[in-house]
Amino acid sequence: MSALSQRDPDVAGIIEAERTRQVECLELIASENYASAAVLEATGSVFTNKYAEGYSGKRYYAGNQQSDRVETLAIDRALQLFKADHANVQPTSGAEANMAAYFAMVQPGDTIMGLSLDQGGHLTHGSPVNFSGRLYNFVPYTVDRESETLDMAAIRVMALETKPKVIVAGYTAYPRAIDFAAFGEIAKECGAVLMADMSHIAGLVAAGEHQSPVPYAGVVTTTTHKSLRGPRGALILSTGDMAEAIDKAVFPGTQGGPHMHTIAGKAVAFGEALKPEFKDYAHQIVVNAAALAEGLLEGGLRLVSGGTDNHLILVDCNSVGISGLKAQNALQGSGIITNKNTIPNDQRSPFVTSGLRLGTPALTSRGMRPDEMKRTAAWICRVLKDPDGDGVRETVRQEVGEFARMYPVPGITDAVGV
Ligand code: DSN
Numbered sequence: 001m002s003a004l005s006q007r008d009p010d011v012a013g014i015i016e017a018e019r020t021r022q023v024e025c026l027e028l029i030a031s032e033n034y035a036s037a038a039v040l041e042a043t044g045s046v047f048t049n050k051y052a053e054g055y056s057g058k059r060y061y062a063g064n065q066q067s068d069r070v071e072t073l074a075i076d077r078a079l080q081l082f083k084a085d086h087a088n089v090q091p092t093s094g095a096e097a098n099m100a101a102y103f104a105m106v107q108p109g110d111t112i113m114g115l116s117l118d119q120g121g122h123l124t125h126g127s128p129v130n131f132s133g134r135l136y137n138f139v140p141y142t143v144d145r146e147s148e149t150l151d152m153a154a155i156r157v158m159a160l161e162t163k164p165k166v167i168v169a170g171y172t173a174y175p176r177a178i179d180f181a182a183f184g185e186i187a188k189e190c191g192a193v194l195m196a197d198m199s200h201i202a203g204l205v206a207a208g209e210h211q212s213p214v215p216y217a218g219v220v221t222t223t224t225h226k227s228l229r230g231p232r233g234a235l236i237l238s239t240g241d242m243a244e245a246i247d248k249a250v251f252p253g254t255q256g257g258p259h260m261h262t263i264a265g266k267a268v269a270f271g272e273a274l275k276p277e278f279k280d281y282a283h284q285i286v287v288n289a290a291a292l293a294e295g296l297l298e299g300g301l302r303l304v305s306g307g308t309d310n311h312l313i314l315v316d317c318n319s320v321g322i323s324g325l326k327a328q329n330a331l332q333g334s335g336i337i338t339n340k341n342t343i344p345n346d347q348r349s350p351f352v353t354s355g356l357r358l359g360t361p362a363l364t365s366r367g368m369r370p371d372e373m374k375r376t377a378a379w380i381c382r383v384l385k386d387p388d389g390d391g392v393r394e395t396v397r398q399e400v401g402e403f404a405r406m407y408p409v410p411g412i413t414d415a416v417g418v
Contacts (some may be wrong), residue, residue: 006032010055014211016056019412020266022034022409022412023281023404023405023409023412023413024400024401024404024405025335025336025337025404026335026336026337026363026376026379026400026403026404027337027363027402028336028337028338028355028358028359028360028362028363028376029337029338029339029359029362030173030200030311030312030313030339030358030359030361031172031200031223031226031359032225032226032258032361032362033224033225033226033227033228033229033361033362033365034229034362034365034366034409034410034411034412035225035229035230035231035265035269035410035411036229036269036272036410036411037267037410037411037414038268039230039265039268039269039272039411040231040233040265040411041231042231042261042264042265042267042268043231043261043262043264043265044261045261045264047066047067047070047260047261047262047263047264048260048261049217050063050066050067050260051257052064052067052257052258052260053251053252053256053257053258054108054249054251055071055251056068056071056072056075065171065367067260067263070260070263070264070267071089071090071258071260071263074087074089074263074264074266074267074269074270075087075088075089077267077270077271077274078235078237080270080274081206081270081273082205082206082212082214082237083161083212083214083254084214084220084221084237084238084239085238085239085240085243086237086238086239086240086242086243086318087235087236087237088100088235088236088238088246088247088250089122089233089235089263089266089267090250090251090255090258090259090263091221091233091234091235091236091250091255092233092234092255092258092259092262093223093232093233093234094122094124094197094199094221094222094223094234095123095124096234096254096255097221097222097223097234097235097236098122098124098125098132098197099124099131099132099254100246100250100253100254100255101172101221101236101237101246101249102135102136102166102250102251102252103253103254104219104242104245104246104248104249105166105193105195105218105219105242105245106133106136106165106166108136109135109136109137110116110137110165110166111136111137111138111139111162111163111164111165111236112126112132112136112137112138112139112164112165112166112167112168112213113138113139113140113141113155113158113159113162113164113166113167113168113192113286114126114132114138114140114141114167114168115140115142115143115150115168115169115171115174116140116141116142117342117350118274118342118344118346119140119142119143119342119344120143120171120172120173120174120314120344120352121168121171121172122141122171122172122197124197125138125168125197126138126139126140126168128265129214130241136318139158139162139164141154141155141158142144143174143305143344145169145344145345147305148305148306148343148344149176149305150176150178150333151175151313152179152182152183152186155183156186156189156324158272159186159190159192160185160189160190163190163191163192163336164190164192165192165193166192166193166194167183167186167187167190167191167192167193167194167195168195168196168197168215169183169194169195169196169197169213169217170196170197170198170199170200170201170221171197171200172199172200173312173314173341173342173355173357174312175303175304175305175307175308175309175310175312175313176305176308176309176310176312177210177211177309177310178201178210178211178213178264179211180194180196180211180212180213180216181211181215181216183196183213183216183217184215184216184217187216187301193205193217193218193219194213194216194217194218194219195217195218195219195220195221195340196213196214196216196217196221197220197221197222198213198221198222199221199222199223199226199234200226200227200310200311200359201310201311202223202224202226202227202228203226203227203228203229203273203278203281203282203285203311203361204223204227204282204285204286204310204311205260206228206273206278206282206305207273207278207279207281207282207283208279209282209283209285209286210310214237215251218238218239218242219236219237219238219239219242219246219384220236220237220238221234221235221236221237222234222235222237223235224266225271226361227282227285227311227361228269228280229269229272229273229361229365230265230266230268230269230270230272230273231262231265231266231269231360233259233262233263233265233266235266236250240322253354254273257366268417276300281364281365284364285311285360285364286310286311287360287369287370288360288363288364288368288369288370288372288373289308289310289311289312289313289359289360289373290307290308291369291370291373291374292313292358292373292374292377293307293308293313293379294312294359294374294377295373295374295376295377295378295381296377296380296381298376298377299377299380299381299385299386300319300320300381300385301315301316301319301320301380301381301384302315302318302319303315303316304316304344310363311359312356312357312358312359313358313359314343314355314356314357314358315327315355315356315357315358315384316343316354316355317353317354317355318354318357319383320382320384322387323340323348323352323353323354324340324341324342324343324348324352324353324354324356325351325352325353326387327339327340327384327387328340328356328413329387330383330384330388330393331356331380331383331384333393333397334379334383334392334393334397334400334406335396335397335400335401336376336379336380336383336396338356338357338358339356339357340352340353340355340356340357341353341355341356341357342355343347343355358380360373363376364414365409365410366404366407366408366409366410367407368407369406369407371402371405371406375403379396379399379400380417382396383396
């Protein structure tokens with residue numbers, strides 16, 4: 001019996017139920033993944049107990065010899081993985097990484113360009129309900145109405161007109177490749193710093209499956225738990241000249257004591273991403289997303305921009321006459337976990353939406369391949385075309401449960417993890 005189940009059966013029972021849910025469902029939320037057993041062990045380690053304000057060799061508390069070692073290891077591995085000049089591994093989330101990045105680069109009231117939230121951007125890219133939109137003068141750019149992809153010529157015109165200090169590239173719900181080199185040229189031309197938020201695609205970038213923003217951006221932020229498959233947390237990479245400003249912006253600028261247990265987990269995850277197997281994994285994510293998209297298109301669904309270049313697909317639920325909310329709930333009842341999402345020029349509210357966002361990082365971590373993606377696409381189409389159908393959800397849920405249990409889950413049913 002574990003210490004937890006002995007001391008707190010209530011919490012132990014809830015965690016056990018969550019493990020079961022993660023094993024029995026098909027996880028298609030594009031920003032979620034399964035961390036390995038090694039990452040989970042490091043993240044749940046005794047580093048939970050340690051305060052370590054400051055940086056290696058310059059801490060405000062004693063007893064940080066091992067904190068220094070693990071943080072230095074995480075930084076060295078991040079630099080090797082992404083070939084950057086500088087890395088700060090202390091941000092506790094993507095939102096905090098972005099807050100620190102802005103804090104390092106601009107003053108309140110300064111102009112920043114970012115993709116608007118309803119078109120695929122992130123809350124921290126200037127949404128009026130977020131600190132970013134409250135503190136800075138965000139000028140939102142959009143995707144092209146027809147192609148639903150970034151129009152670099154239009155973005156250039158806007159940048160030259162508005163003269164932002166920072167241009168943010170990198171998104172939450174954009175299924176196509178991002179031309180960071182073109183963004184870098186535009187930033188240079190209008191005197192801005194390019195900030196890339198590569199949270200969603202970091203694993204693809206690490207494996208060479210997506211163009212890296214590092215050579216073109218002054219600052220790159222990323223979460224560590226999405227396609228990168230690490231613990232929940234974030235990382236900031238920068239050019240050498242931005243290093244001091246970034247470090248000061250993280251601590252003492254916006255954060256207190258770093259989460260050393262998560263930093264230990266990040267070190268493990270970066271080590272895993274440096275292994276050759278990770279390249280195969282990231283390649284498979286993209287192959288699987290293409291197969292899933294193909295299956296959904298064959299089933300008659302419309303996909304925003306017509307398909308995908310990365311790990312992510314945005315379904316236009318208008319093509320089956322339902323909202324994103326209805327689609328998400330019907331699929332949840334069938335054991336398929338997704339999230340509703342706005343689509344460009346959505347006529348519905350952000351809580352209802354017309355879109356459904358799907359991603360393949362988690363299913364790929366379970367060893368699934370295009371055949372499994374085709375089966376998954378068929379289940380999705382069946383449910384979305386008949387969301388209230390008699391017994392449809394129950395039948396699919398049973399089939400999905402039997403199917404899902406056949407695939408190991410890193411960190412849960414595979415004790416060794418991958
Ligand atoms: N919640 C994350 C995502 O799903 O993309 C972004 O913060």
